[in-house]
Amino acid sequence: MSSTATTRPNGLALFILPSALLFALFFFLPIGLMAVMSVLTGNPVVMPKVAFTTRHYARMIGDPFYFEVIWTTIRIGLVTTLVALLIGYPLAHWMARIKSRSGHALLLMAVLAPMLTGIVVRTFAWMTLLSDKGVINETLISLGLISQPLKLMYTETGIVVGLVHIYVPFMVLTLTGVIGRIDERLEQAAENLGASPLRAFIEVTLPLSLPGILAGSLLVFALAISAYVTPILLGGFQIMTLPILIYQQISANFNVGFAAALGIILLMISLLLVIAYNRALGLVSGQRELQ
């Protein structure tokens, strides 16, 4: 790789052009336009006299409601990430360490199945589970454990449960790759030297899998803060997050400028996460090269 990097691009390099064109026209241009729209007073196509303005951003800073929305979005993202990590790690560890090939294939199918089921479908599933007359409440009532249905839906807890279910496969797949690369003999050595399996895990495997934890967490967080379907359906239009607010500005108010400004805020948060994610993945591959 390093020897070819010094040579000049060859004919095959031209094959990048169609994708480059796609990205230029349908990715960079639209995001650039979004940035421009966020500082304009109106739509330059319909309104001939548009001027530069910072009022969309000023509106966000001037009203604590928008801070509340951003904080709710980040809070839901953080809790989702933490829970996804806690339940994703054991499964990823099992997948990485399981010996039988068919066992691994079955686990992989189990992890991929929810991933392939579609966000709307899975949110529907959680609505049937969490609603007042849903599976969980009906079961608990018929068992006599509760007399009144628990309020599971239309709460942040409900949103988090749904989001964790949707994004935990991403965590598992990221972690499995990293844990799989950790030499199992290191754990065995620790156990041979007298450490309990738990201690060997905490002192050997866990620290070595930190880059994977970081990469998986950043990925899940980035996905969770941009979720729309699950927060709106499981939150019953009562809990406001940034993506819900953005779509509302377009669909209900047609305030394109303010939607663009909110979009830029979400983009900034996400870009920071993407950079951090690439750094974390760089750590993972750096580790692989060292081995």
Added chain:
Amino acid sequence: MQTTASHSPSLAAPQQATRTAAAARPYGRYLYLAVNIAILAFLLAPIAIVIVFALNPTPFIQFPPVGVSLRWFEKFFASRDFMHALWFSLEVAVLTTVSATILGASAALALARGNLPGTRLIVATMLSPLMLPAILTGLALFQTYVLLDVGRPTWGLVAGHTLVTLPYVVRTTLAVLHNFDTRLEEAAQNLGASPLRTFFEVTLPLIKPGVLAGAIFAFIVSFDQFPVSLFLVSPGNETLPVTLFNYLKFDLDGTIGAASVVSIVLAFVVVIGLDRTVGLRSYVKL
């Protein structure tokens, strides 16, 4: 390398240690398995529940189910809105798969073989739609189409879907190209094959599994795509996830369950096909 050196002197000690560890291990092992089975149940139960509600005949959520009926499947397949959405989704998914596969595979080829400068940055850029909120891609494209006054055409939707599915094709194709013995191509050229012939007779057959895997991912992701579609579909011409979402806002009957089962079955057929033809194992690394 060091393990062989440290292995022999401590040969007696580990046997003792493993014996004491083995006594404590069963409980830890059972706990480990129990936790993991609970997690698997959490992952899979909602899918099972969807199937239960698709077959339960009552027009509202009722648990335990009171019977088995296919009325929601009949309603789904008889509904003009759902059928139109299903076919439109398939159309968009096919068009997206074709364009994402051609663009993504050629981009991967250029990145792996074209000696391009700044390859790492280009790869990071091409994979970025995976991590950037898809709702932003939808919003930005929506604004662009409004500004350019082009309406909400199908090609605009397909372009948006191509953008968010391209990374999958790039990634799976790059994975194959990196594990690829370039000496095979050199050998073909040394034996007198032109670069073009080498490409069609050596490179293309060898990267086919990666391209195919990427294509299947692209199809599934496009078929289930929601946030980009939300902004780019026109009323009366909606994709299945958007139609399901709009239905779900007001109705919670078994039709959604039936539609879900249809899409689950479709996804499983595709995945099993993928596993049979190319093997999933090497392509799902994130």
